[in-house]
Amino acid sequence: MSFPISPIDGQLTTVNGITYTWSSANTTWTRNTGTSGYLVDYIQATVTTPINNITTNTDLIFDTPRGGSGIGYNPGNGIFTLAANKTYELYAAPEFNSFSDTTNGYLTYEWVDATNNTTLVNSGAVAGIAIPINRNTNEAPTAVIKLMYTPTTNQTVKLRVTGATGSATLRGGAGSYVRIIQIGGTALTGNITIGGNAVSTSSTTGAVIVTGGLGVSGNLNVGGNLTANITANVFSANTFTASNANISVGNISTLNATNGIINMFSSTTANLTTANIANLIGTGPVKFGNGSFTKNLSNGDVSFDNGTLDTPGVLFYSNNATNFGIDSYSASGSVPNYLRITKNLNETGGAELVRIDQGGNITLSTSSSSMYYNQRKFEWSSLIHNSPTNSTPAGVLLSNAVMASSQTDGVQLTLASQNQNGSVAWNLSTFDFTKDFIMEASIYMDNASNPGADGVWLGVGGNNNYGTGATSIPGGSSTINGSLMVRYLTYSNNRTQWYINGVTAGLSNATFRTGPIYRNNWYTAKIMIRTVGNKRYAYLYGPGGVLDNALDVTSWTPGGNWIVVGGATGGSYSNQYVNHVSLEYI
Numbered sequence: 001m002s003f004p005i006s007p008i009d010g011q012l013t014t015v016n017g018i019t020y021t022w023s024s025a026n027t028t029w030t031r032n033t034g035t036s037g038y039l040v041d042y043i044q045a046t047v048t049t050p051i052n053n054i055t056t057n058t059d060l061i062f063d064t065p066r067g068g069s070g071i072g073y074n075p076g077n078g079i080f081t082l083a084a085n086k087t088y089e090l091y092a093a094p095e096f097n098s099f100s101d102t103t104n105g106y107l108t109y110e111w112v113d114a115t116n117n118t119t120l121v122n123s124g125a126v127a128g129i130a131i132p133i134n135r136n137t138n139e140a141p142t143a144v145i146k147l148m149y150t151p152t153t154n155q156t157v158k159l160r161v162t163g164a165t166g167s168a169t170l171r172g173g174a175g176s177y178v179r180i181i182q183i184g185g186t187a188l189t190g191n192i193t194i195g196g197n198a199v200s201t202s203s204t205t206g207a208v209i210v211t212g213g214l215g216v217s218g219n220l221n222v223g224g225n226l227t228a229n230i231t232a233n234v235f236s237a238n239t240f241t242a243s244n245a246n247i248s249v250g251n252i253s254t255l256n257a258t259n260g261i262i263n264m265f266s267s268t269t270a271n272l273t274t275a276n277i278a279n280l281i282g283t284g285p286v287k288f289g290n291g292s293f294t295k296n297l298s299n300g301d302v303s304f305d306n307g308t309l310d311t312p313g314v315l316f317y318s319n320n321a322t323n324f325g326i327d328s329y330s331a332s333g334s335v336p337n338y339l340r341i342t343k344n345l346n347e348t349g350g351a352e353l354v355r356i357d358q359g360g361n362i363t364l365s366t367s368s369s370s371m372y373y374n375q376r377k378f379e380w381s382s383l384i385h386n387s388p389t390n391s392t393p394a395g396v397l398l399s400n401a402v403m404a405s406s407q408t409d410g411v412q413l414t415l416a417s418q419n420q421n422g423s424v425a426w427n428l429s430t431f432d433f434t435k436d437f438i439m440e441a442s443i444y445m446d447n448a449s450n451p452g453a454d455g456v457w458l459g460v461g462g463n464n465n466y467g468t469g470a471t472s473i474p475g476g477s478s479t480i481n482g483s484l485m486v487r488y489l490t491y492s493n494n495r496t497q498w499y500i501n502g503v504t505a506g507l508s509n510a511t512f513r514t515g516p517i518y519r520n521n522w523y524t525a526k527i528m529i530r531t532v533g534n535k536r537y538a539y540l541y542g543p544g545g546v547l548d549n550a551l552d553v554t555s556w557t558p559g560g561n562w563i564v565v566g567g568a569t570g571g572s573y574s575n576q577y578v579n580h581v582s583l584e585y586i
Contacts, residue, residue, distance in 0.1 A: 004067070020069065027065045027075055041070025042181040043080065050172040052098070057117075060094055060109060060159040060170060062178045071180055078158045079114045080180055082151050087183040090120075090147040092128060092159050095175030099132045101166030106131045108163035111147050114156035120149050123162065130168065148183065304328075315345065323347070329355075340365075376584035378428055378563075382410030383579070388424050395426045398566075399468045409444070410579025413456065413567035416448035420573065423472055423566030425465040428583060433461040433558035435585055439527045441565045442580035445490060445519050452519055452574025453491035456567040458527055459483045459499075460583075463560030473568050474499045482559015486527060486540050486549065490519065491572050496540060496549040501559070506551040516543035524580070529553065 004013055009024035045062035054060070061078035072081035082088060090111050099105040107130040111120045120126075128145040149157075159178060170176055285297035291305025304313065313327025325342045329352075338357045344350035352365045364371060380391035386407055388395030397403075397411065401422030404412040414420035431437075443456045457474050459466055460483060467478020474485045480502035487497050498506040512518050523543040530537050535554050542548040563583060567576035 007067075027073065040182045040184075041068075041083070041086070042179070043068030043071040043073045044177070044179040045073065045075060046178075047094075047170055047172040047176040051170040053167045054096065054107065054161060054164075054170050055167040056161055056164040058161045060092075060161065060178075062159075062176065070182070079156050080158065082149075082155050082157060082180070084151055084153045084155075087148065087150045089179075089181050089183055090149055090157070091144070091179045091181070093144045093175070093177045094128070094130070094159070095171040096130045096168040097171050098169040099166060100168070102132045105166035105168065106164065107161050107168055109159055109161045110145075111149070111157055112160045112162070114158045117160060119162065120147060120157065127162070313342075313345070324353075375586065376582060377431055378426065378581075378583040380426070380582070381580045382407055388426070388581075391426070393426055393428065395424050396465060398423045398425065398465065398472065401566075404577060404579075408579065409577045410442075411577065413565070413576045413578060414569050414573065416446075416573050416575045418569055418571055418573050421469060421473060421566065421568035423466060423564050424578065424581075425562055425564040426581075427465070428561045428563060431561055431583060433529075433561070436530050437583060437585050438529075439563060440524050440580065440582045441526075441578055442522060442524045443488075443565070444522045444575075444577040444579075445488070445567070446574045446576075447519050448574045449572040451491055451572060453572035454568045454570050455488040455490040455493075456525075456565065456576055456578070457485055457487035458525060459485035459562075459564040459566075460527060461556075461558030461560060462562040462564065465562055466564040466566065472564075472566055475502055475504065477502070481562075482557065483562070483564075484527075484538060484553060484556055484558075485564075486538075488518065488525070488542075490574065491570070494518070496542075498538070498540075498549065498551045500553070500556055507549065510549040513542070513546050513548060516546050518543060519574070522579075528586070530586070 004011065004022075007013070007022035009022065011022045013020055013022070044066045046064050046066055047062050048064040051061065059078050061075070063075050065073055065075055070083075073079070092109070092111070094109065096107060108124070108127050109130070110123070110127045112118060113120065126145055126147045128143040130143050285299065285301040285303060287293050287297075287303050287305070293303060293305055295303075297303055313325050315323045315325040317323045323344055325345045327340060327342065327345070329338055329340050336358050338355050340352050340356070341354040342350065342352050353369070355363045355365060357363070362371075378391075380388050380395060382404075385391050387403055388397065388411060399422045400415065400420045401411055401413050401424055404410055411422075411424050413422040413424075437460075439458060439460055441456075441458050445456055446452055459474070459479070462479070462481040462483030464478060464481050466472045466481065466483070467476065470476055471478035473479070474487045474497070479485060479499065482501055483499075485499040487499070489495050489497060495509060495511045497504060497508065497510070516523075521543065526539075526541040528539040528541065530539065535552065536556070538551045538553045538556075539547060540549040563581070565578045565581055567578075569576075
């Protein structure tokens, strides 16, 4: 049975026990079912629309393919594509009429290279000659040429008029015909389309060698080992599964599962080994292991689950030396699973270094281990920096604040005179006041007017520098800036007071503690913010580390990143200083 003359897209036909599908887009028949033995490539075409004025250096174009497989053909330009190291019979039987010169006219045509128009064999050695016949000056008989040819590289060829006297018309509708057929059988070098599953059930010795592309629309099941060097740019699959066979590949430039899930299973009988995966692309979750993966996974998640076989983890090596790893450990007994960091986990002497339990608690696994971290994010000390303007970031001195006569005393916030106020402030733009932290300020207040007045304050989280003059005193207009402030009130008050956004908060009768010395004494005051459960608390520690005051600040939202230390006097006065300020996370 031969191929249908005028197939439609998707049409099926069976020739010699092999089923083919016609593709109108590719103008070729493609094998659908497998066959035993060898497969032979061929193509054939005819002329439907006549071509006029055929003369020297005109390509003969057969515009209607009539079936074939394995040989590419473009009916728009008459060019065929041959594969390297295959032997072909090139057959041409064009028919001409309407010769312009009925006495001496002729056409010579040959097979040539489609790129440079060089004849495939010596010019004229295998050529067809068309001439008018005596009984009808408008027609000529068909001259047939056959050429056996083996290209050494992939090559494009065409049929071309290489010599002529006058011109003629390539006849359409009947007679004109061309065919290329592979001689003998070779290994498969074209693309094979398999519509269903490919299942390996044979135990006999044999091989299928595919040097081109292999497209599988169903499942590819491999019972033994699959060894390959994958050099394609994209390795594309909805699900890439290696569950029952070892897979060893070279470089994979891109492993792409845009429309599905990549599953890489491992067990005692299945391993995936690859030299390099340059890109792992997947809009769906990527799963490693042989677990059930029953938890909810979002697009882009990378998950590890080995079920009951082992704890899933990732090991990091450098030059095959000491490795460090992270894994989710399935603890025994009543201990819940926890995350751990390990050293040489699968080697002799391997050990767990750190564990993080489900409550977020971090435990160092050995008594000799220590945790080092730098949580202090700001520091000014007059003994180091002298002026606050030399710290990083630089501070600003406001109102009556001046540098003290002695560097050890730092900044003098107020002189020993009436109606003074002064402060020093910093903008810590990168500090997060919603986290737990400590602010320290080493301060001094004396009794210059006996009793001295009016005390020192500390502030954090404001959106400005807390202002100048009376507006800078806690409760003043410039302190309505989203900050948290606390003030040591002296004179006859002798207590501490909190302020949130310029408004008093908490206890109004938190008097100075008995025993600690608040005046005529240098000490470090500390504001500590701690999260306890779903609450946040502020603590003020004074001389000797004594707790002076505390406040629930759960509802406080920092307005900005400014901190301040300031002091003021009224009718009574005192010398008030600060020589150290710091801020750190806890």
